[in-house]
Amino acid sequence: MPSANRQQPTVNSQTSSPGGFRGLIGQERAARVLQRGLKTGRTAHAYLFAGPEGVGKRTAALALAQALNCQRGDAVDDGCSACQSCRKIARGLHPDVQVVEPDGATLKIDQVRALGADAALRPYEGKRKVFILQGAEKMTEQAANALLKTLEEPPGWTVVVLLTITPSALPLTIVSRCQTVIFSAIASDALQAYLVATGIDHTQARLIVSCSGGSIGRALSPEVVSLGSSRDLFLEELGRGLRDGPAALIDLAERLAKDREGLRQNLEFLSAWLRDLMVAKVSRRQEWLINQDRGEEVAQQAEGLPLNAILDSLRVVNGTMDGLTRNANPRLSLEDLLLQLRASVSTGLLQVSA
Amino acid sequence: MHIRISRDELYSGVGPIQAVVETKRSLPILSHLLLEASSNRLSVFGTDLDVGVRKRLDGEVLKEGSIALSARKLYEIIRELPAATVELNVDADLTATITCGKSEFRMKGLPRDDFPSMRESKEGGILLERRLFRDMIRRTVFAVSSDQTRYTLNGILFRVTQKDAKMVATDGHRLAITTHDGDLLKDRKPVEAIIPRKAATEALKLLKEEPGEVEIEAGENHLLLSSDNTLIDARLIEGQFPNYEQVIPTMATKQVTIDRDALLAGLRRTSTIIGERTIPTTMEFKPGQLLLSCVNLDLGEARERLDVEYQQEEMTVGFNARYILDFLSVVEAGQVTMHLQDALSPALFRAKDDKRYTCVIMPMRI
Numbered sequence: 001m002p003s004a005n006r007q008q009p010t011v012n013s014q015t016s017s018p019g020g021f022r023g024l025i026g027q028e029r030a031a032r033v034l035q036r037g038l039k040t041g042r043t044a045h046a047y048l049f050a051g052p053e054g055v056g057k058r059t060a061a062l063a064l065a066q067a068l069n070c071q072r073g074d075a076v077d078d079g080c081s082a083c084q085s086c087r088k089i090a091r092g093l094h095p096d097v098q099v100v101e102p103d104g105a106t107l108k109i110d111q112v113r114a115l116g117a118d119a120a121l122r123p124y125e126g127k128r129k130v131f132i133l134q135g136a137e138k139m140t141e142q143a144a145n146a147l148l149k150t151l152e153e154p155p156g157w158t159v160v161v162l163l164t165i166t167p168s169a170l171p172l173t174i175v176s177r178c179q180t181v182i183f184s185a186i187a188s189d190a191l192q193a194y195l196v197a198t199g200i201d202h203t204q205a206r207l208i209v210s211c212s213g214g215s216i217g218r219a220l221s222p223e224v225v226s227l228g229s230s231r232d233l234f235l236e237e238l239g240r241g242l243r244d245g246p247a248a249l250i251d252l253a254e255r256l257a258k259d260r261e262g263l264r265q266n267l268e269f270l271s272a273w274l275r276d277l278m279v280a281k282v283s284r285r286q287e288w289l290i291n292q293d294r295g296e297e298v299a300q301q302a303e304g305l306p307l308n309a310i311l312d313s314l315r316v317v318n319g320t321m322d323g324l325t326r327n328a329n330p331r332l333s334l335e336d337l338l339l340q341l342r343a344s345v346s347t348g349l350l351q352v353s354a
Numbered sequence: 355m356h357i358r359i360s361r362d363e364l365y366s367g368v369g370p371i372q373a374v375v376e377t378k379r380s381l382p383i384l385s386h387l388l389l390e391a392s393s394n395r396l397s398v399f400g401t402d403l404d405v406g407v408r409k410r411l412d413g414e415v416l417k418e419g420s421i422a423l424s425a426r427k428l429y430e431i432i433r434e435l436p437a438a439t440v441e442l443n444v445d446a447d448l449t450a451t452i453t454c455g456k457s458e459f460r461m462k463g464l465p466r467d468d469f470p471s472m473r474e475s476k477e478g479g480i481l482l483e484r485r486l487f488r489d490m491i492r493r494t495v496f497a498v499s500s501d502q503t504r505y506t507l508n509g510i511l512f513r514v515t516q517k518d519a520k521m522v523a524t525d526g527h528r529l530a531i532t533t534h535d536g537d538l539l540k541d542r543k544p545v546e547a548i549i550p551r552k553a554a555t556e557a558l559k560l561l562k563e564e565p566g567e568v569e570i571e572a573g574e575n576h577l578l579l580s581s582d583n584t585l586i587d588a589r590l591i592e593g594q595f596p597n598y599e600q601v602i603p604t605m606a607t608k609q610v611t612i613d614r615d616a617l618l619a620g621l622r623r624t625s626t627i628i629g630e631r632t633i634p635t636t637m638e639f640k641p642g643q644l645l646l647s648c649v650n651l652d653l654g655e656a657r658e659r660l661d662v663e664y665q666q667e668e669m670t671v672g673f674n675a676r677y678i679l680d681f682l683s684v685v686e687a688g689q690v691t692m693h694l695q696d697a698l699s700p701a702l703f704r705a706k707d708d709k710r711y712t713c714v715i716m717p718m719r720i
Contacts, residue, residue, distance in 0.1 A: 084467070093383065095403050095470045113502060120505030121550065121589045122575035124403050125471045149503050155592040 019090040021063045021078045024056045025216055026190035030181050034060065035077040038067050044179035045154040048136070050167040051183025054217020058099070058134065060183070061161040065089050065097045065130035068159065074127075085126060096126035100133045107139040112146040119150055119158045129158045136162035137169035144171050151177040185214025195219060203292045204228070210272045210290040211265060223265075228293060231269045238270070242342055249342060253334035263330060267321050274314040277302045281310060309344040316340045355419025355444040357391045359411060361435045361454060367398045367409040368432055370560060372425040376402035386422040388469045389442070391415045399472050400425055405553045406587035407560060408472060421450055421463035431459050473587045475578050479571030480514060480538045480545065484561055484581055487568050490521045491554050493532045493711055496680040498551045499525035506593040510554050512570075512577070514538055514545040522598050528677045529598055529714040545572040548595055553577070553588030560584055602714055603700050606693035610639060611663040611706055614690045618682045620658040624648040625675045627656040634672030634718035639664050639694075648675070671697045672720035678703070681713040 021031045030049075037043045047064075049057040066079025066086045079086040088094040098118070100111055115131050123129050133139075139147065151160065151174065162178060164170060188209050194216070195205040207227055212219040223230070241252040256263055272290045279288050280302035286295050302310075320337045324330060371387060381403075388399040394415050399408040421444045431452060432440070440454045444463065452459040491510065499507035504526075511522040519534045539545075561568060561581050568581040572590075579586040624635055624646045638645040639662075646658040671694060682690065687705035694701045697720075703713040 088468075091468075093381065093468050095381065117502055117505070117508075120502075120508065120591055120593070121404065122592050124575070124589060155505070157592065 019059065019062050019066055019079065019086070020081050021060070021067070022081075024059050024063060025194045026186035027056050027060060027183055030056075030060060030183050031063075033181055034064055035067075038064070039077045041074075043068065043159060045158060046151050046160045046162070046178040048162045048164065048167060048170070048175060048178035048180045049183055050164050050180060052185050052213065052215055053165050054212075054215035054219075055183045055186055056216060057163045057183050058132065060181075061099075061130070061132045061163060062089055062097070064159070064161065065094070065128075065132070068128040068130060069094070069096065069126040094126060095124040096129045098131050100131060102135045102138040105138065107133065107135060107143050109140060109142040109146050112139070112143040112150075115160075116146065116150045119155050119160075123157050127157070130161065131158070132161045132163065134163050136164040136174075137166045139170070139174075141171075144174055148173055148177070186216055187214070191216060191219055206290055206292060207231070207272075211268045213268070230265070231273075231291070234266045234269055235273065238338075238341075241338065242345070246339060246342070249338040250335055253331055253338050257330035257334050260330065263324070263334075264321070267317060267324075271314065271317045271321065273298070274310055274317060277305065277310045278307070278314065281305070281307050305345060313341055313344045316344075355389075355391050355421060355442070356417035357396055357413045357415050357442050359396055359413030359440055359442070361432065361437050361440050363411050363413065364396075364440055365432050365435075367396070367411045368425075368429050371398055371400040371407045371409060372429040374402060374405055374407050374556060375400040375425040383422060383464055383468050384470075385425055386464060386469070387425045387428060388420065388422045388466060388472070390420040390466070392418045399469075401470055401472075401587065403470060404550060404589055405556045406470075406472065407556070408585040408587070410583040410585075419444055420466040421448055422466060422469050423450055423461055423463045427461065431461075473573070473576050473578055473585075475569070475571050475580055475585070476573075477542075477571065479569050479578065480519075480540070480542060481567045481569055482519065482534075482538060484566045484568045485563060486534060487570075488558060488561055488563065490519075490532045490534065491558055493684045494521045494523040494530040495551060495554050495558075496684070497523040497525055497528050497530040497713075498554075499523075500551075501525065506548060506591060506595055509548040509550040509591045511595040511598075512545060512547050512549055512572070516544070522595070524596075524598060524601075527674070527716050528680075529601060530681070530712070531598065531602075531714075532711045534710070545570070547572045547577050548591035548593070549577055549588055550591055553586070557586055557588075560586060601700060602712065603693065603695060603702055606695045606699065606702050608639075608666045608669065608694040609664075610644065610692045610694070611689055612644065612660065612692070613662075614682060614685060614688055614705075616660050617690065618679065620646050620660050621675045621679055621682070624656040624658050625679070627653055628675070629653060632674055632676070632718075634720050635675040635678075636670060636672050636720050638668070638670045639666075640668050641665060669694065669697065670720070671701065672718040673701070673715060674718055677713075677715045681715070685711070 021035060024031055049061060051057055063079065066089045067076055069085045070076050070079040071083035071085045072080040089097050100115060103111055167175060191214065192205050192209045195208060196202060208219050208224045211227060241248045256266060276289045276291050276298045280298050289295055289298060291298060316337055320333050323333050375385060384402060390397045396411045396413045397408055398411065399406065435454045438455045440452060443451045448463040448465060450461045450463050494510050498510060507524060513520045516537050516539055519538050520531060522531045557579055566581060568579055571578045575590055577588045577590055627648050627650050629650055629652060633650060636647045641664055642661065644660040644662045647655065649655040681703050685705050687708060689706040691704050691706050692701055697717060700714050700716050703715060705711060
């Protein structure tokens with residue numbers, strides 16, 4: 001039976017970090033809400049952490065588990081990261097702290113039942129039992145109904161934390177039984193400061209921040225190393241398409257649409273580049289650019305383009321990104337986008353090398 | 355860590371404990387056994403977090419220490435070893451070397467700190483005769499509910515007061531209560547704990563039937579049972595057991611006395627006609643007689659006539675035969691009594707003249 005998956009160290013729960021609320025970046029508001037509850041001993045029995053991917057929901061949930069179980073004392077507002085309990089939680093070895101992840105595409109009723117059976121038992125060695133349901137919006141209807149039972153009559157000592165990127169996809173019956181804590185996208189400054197502090201070069205950090213949409217998970221994903229070259233690759237390809245005419249663009253749209261995850265990033269590259277053109281056009285301030293490593297090309301291109309063309313393109317790109325989050329057909333949206341770009345910035349954005 | 359121990363001793367410890375260990379859990383260390391050597395004892399501990407078992411084994415400890423080793427593999431290795439002395443040596447980077455006769459095995463282990471902590475008996479607990487404790491479990495465990503939504507019913511209530519010790523289990527359709535009179539507490543705190551079914555059945559398996567005592571210590575979250583060299587650590591069910599006393603019928607004045615073996619055999623025979631779906635077994639009481647019948651519309655019907663001691667007016671009640679069979683199979687007495695009120699009220703089952711064990715069974719509509 002697919003039972004609860006214990007948390008495994010992943011990219012976004014940085015193994016070097018001992019956890020705790022101190023390890024949470026740019027979520028002061030959420031942390032304040034949770035820590036106030038901890039300090040006064042008034043924690044809810046069920047929380048709903050809602051916010052975009054990779055902004056620290058899981059880190060916060062683990063920090064909550066650490067604080068609730070910290071051996072240093074009761075009613076502490078943060079784990080000490082040093083006691084055995086805090087260390088076990090950070091390493092995913094604590095018997096009373098479980099992270100349940102979707103089994104395949106959905107969170108299944110068996111997983112929720114296993115959680116319920118475990119919740120009925122007293123804690124093994126900790127003070128409170130914490131169940132963290134990652135991707136709560138992926139619960140099947142049956143799973144959600146089974147969870148309701150646990151949420152309605154929560155056995156003492158149990159805290160359930162639901163993590164979700166789309167709270168609207170959860171049944172209202174679930175949401176109304178949880179205390180909702182909103183996690184917002186991490187502010188660019190905070191994210192950039194963090195990246196610089198981890199030893200990433202300033203220019204690179206700026207580019208990463210602009211492409212990660214306030215998500216520390218994405219900012220720390222392994223792809224960021226090659227961010228600069230992926231950007232160049234994409235912009236060159238786009239340039240080639242614009243040069244070769246509509247047929248090539250339609251072909252390109254089809255290829256781009258196939259890779260959904262890459263698509264978002266490519267559009268972010270495009271949006272950041274156009275934004276830089278706009279900045280260069282009106283201010284000529286190099287330090288304001290996102291693509292500082294390509295400052296010269298940006299300045300040069302901005303020379304040759306009218307501001308209106310840049311603004312139009314930017315609007316079209318942002319419109320497409322917006323449409324895609326609302327489930328627009330990627331291929332059609334892209335064809336439309338590329339053909340409109342051809343009208344405004346026919347010269348392409350980056351010099352085609354070959 | 356370095357120890358010398360006889361193969362049979364090691365096998366007797368590892369065998370039963372590895373059966374408790376669960377490999378399906380995703381906390382990987384739970385598939386391991388924790389071995390700890392100190393002062394001429396080797397302790398072996400395994401747990402699936404619901405039930406943990408530790409055994410102390412006699413061995414020669416050359417160097418104290420600990421290691422967690424894969425339960426399955428360790429068991430398989432020891433099972434195949436010849437009956438000779440086994441030497442277990444663990445080096446600094448947690449590699450265990452097992453030598454026995456001409457065989458040698460090397461296995462990677464995990465550190466002790468990663469293992470869920472092991473409970474220790476603190477104050478000592480109440481003492482109960484082992485056979486009696488087993489009997490109390492056997493007489494109640496079948497009535498434990500498997501309905502996960504009412505989790506407090508998923509275990510046996512174990513309540514010890516100054517005047518008696520009780521075990522109670524119910525699934526809403528039937529209830530089993532067994533009582534042992536006498537003060538077991540001897541000035542200790544009263545015990546009230548819900549023991550999960552799994553822990554109860556493991557205790558039945560692990561506690562030997564031979565005479566002896568079991569020491570029971572109920573903590574806030576755990577129940578510790580220790581007997582000889584075995585310690586069972588059961589995580590308790592959270593919550594309040596329902597008030598069972600109010601379902602024990604007080605108006606059941608019609609009394610029937612039946613030969614236990616005859617009723618058992620009769621119900622077994624009539625039950626053969628029952629298919630997959632539960633259908634009631636009709637019990638028709640007449641003065642001096644009980645008529646059992648079972649009608650399965652798809653298959654046919656079965657009838658059985660029993661001689662009983664019954665003096666009141668005729669009445670007919672339907673029961674789930676399974677429930678009565680469960681009761682009969684744990685009763686040793688030669689005669690059992692049923693106390694009835696009417697066709698829709700719960701009936702009380704007891705061994706004749708024995709109030710220490712009671713089953714209450716709800717009738718079925720016929």
